[in-house]
Amino acid sequence: MQNLSDHIMDIAQNAIRANATRVEIDVEESEARDALVLVIRDNGDGMDADTVQRVTDPFFTSRTTRKVGLGVPLLKQNAEATGGRLSIRSAPGKGTAVEATFSRSHLDRPPVGDIAGTIVLLAAANPGMEVRYRYVTDKGTYTFSSGETRTFLGDTPLDDPEIVAALREMIAENIKDIQV
Amino acid sequence: MEKIKTLADLKRIKENVQAKIDLREKSEQSGELIQIKVAMATCGIAAGSKEVMNYFIDHLEENGIRAVVTQTGCMGYCYAEPTVEITKPGREPIVFGEVTTKRAGEIIQKYLKNDELVEGIIPVNYHTIQE
Ligand SMILES: Nc1ncnc2c1ncn2[C@@H]1O[C@H](COP(=O)(O)OP(=O)(O)O)[C@@H](O)[C@H]1O
Ligand SMILES: [Mg+2]
DSSP: OOSHHHHHHHHHHHHHHTTOSEEEEEEEEETTTTEEEEEEEEOSOOOOHHHHHHHTSTTOOSOSSOSOOOHHHHHHHHHHTTTOEEEEEEETTTEEEEEEEEETTOTTSOOOOOHHHHHHHHHHHOTTSEEEEEEEETTEEEEEEHHHHHHHHTTSOTTSHHHHHHHHHHHHHHHHHHOO | OOOOOSGGGGHHHHHHHHHHHHHHHHHSOOOOOEEEEEEOSHHHHHHTHHHHHHHHHHHTGGGTOOEEEEEEOOOSOGGGOSOEEEEOTTSOOEEEOSOOHHHHHHIIIIIIHHOOOOSOEEOOOOOOTTO
16 A cells, blocks of 8 residues: 555445445545544445454454455554554444544655545446545645536546546646645 | 636536547447456555556547446455456456556457457456455
8 A cells, every 4th residue: 555545445445345335535634733634434334343343453354355354454554653543433234434543744654645536436436336525624625526426427427538537637626726 | 728626617528528429329339338347455456456447447448448447346366466357248257367557458459359368367266256
């Protein structure tokens, strides 16, 4: 995992596997509080308390394809390396929220990476799912919704390469406006 | 070009894309689509699966290939990531391993366009990959 966008894709894939129809990604950056908070919320199957306990253990996975699950432990490790933390709220049938807090200015804080590209990819690769991205900084808030975008597009496919490129630019421009 | 800031700014692009699609659908018999699933779990992402998925989205159309690209979970071939499963209509799915963007290009040119096989096919005792 090279950057936060990779983590976002990875954690979102957990939500997709848990049959989520809605994934919300919040990135909150505050210069004043020197914090970067990433929250990935889904309305998927959720986990019981025992499972939540074990998710941050790299030797836990509910998959049958491989013996270790690394996605959540890697995000936790990266958050903690900056003096931050990771927490998970989840309940069966109620969905899951994974929250990672980073010290924004810490040298070990992974770069954000191509978040605009990642959000558009998630939207394009999951036609039946609402992907909502919200970026909050000291300067303002920007929200992208794949559902709203699909309504606007009508019959025109979101995953057309020209549309993908245009949406990536739209999100990137809005991020740039309020970046701290 | 004007900056795109809102969905409204996308209107012209949308109309152009729709016109392109309408034209294409008139000239083609629209059959079933090819399904391309990119494994997007931890190992896959670390190995570059996002870039590979972007490559497919960017290059299928210009090669005249009608396909849907979606993401899926771990296929259990961590040693061979990025992995991609391709299902041509009416065929068994084929899993390709170590699909860099360069190999994605080869898959488009050979397997998708000309039905030639390329190296790197993972022999599967096939079990579906969404687990
Ligand atoms: N959003 C989620 N909804 C339901 N279960 C989850 C979610 N995220 C993680 N899990 C559970 O935690 C396990 C470990 O997740 P992770 O660390 O990403 O490894 P992996 O996805 O490779 O199994 C998963 O196998 C799954 O059982
Ligand atoms: Mg995972």
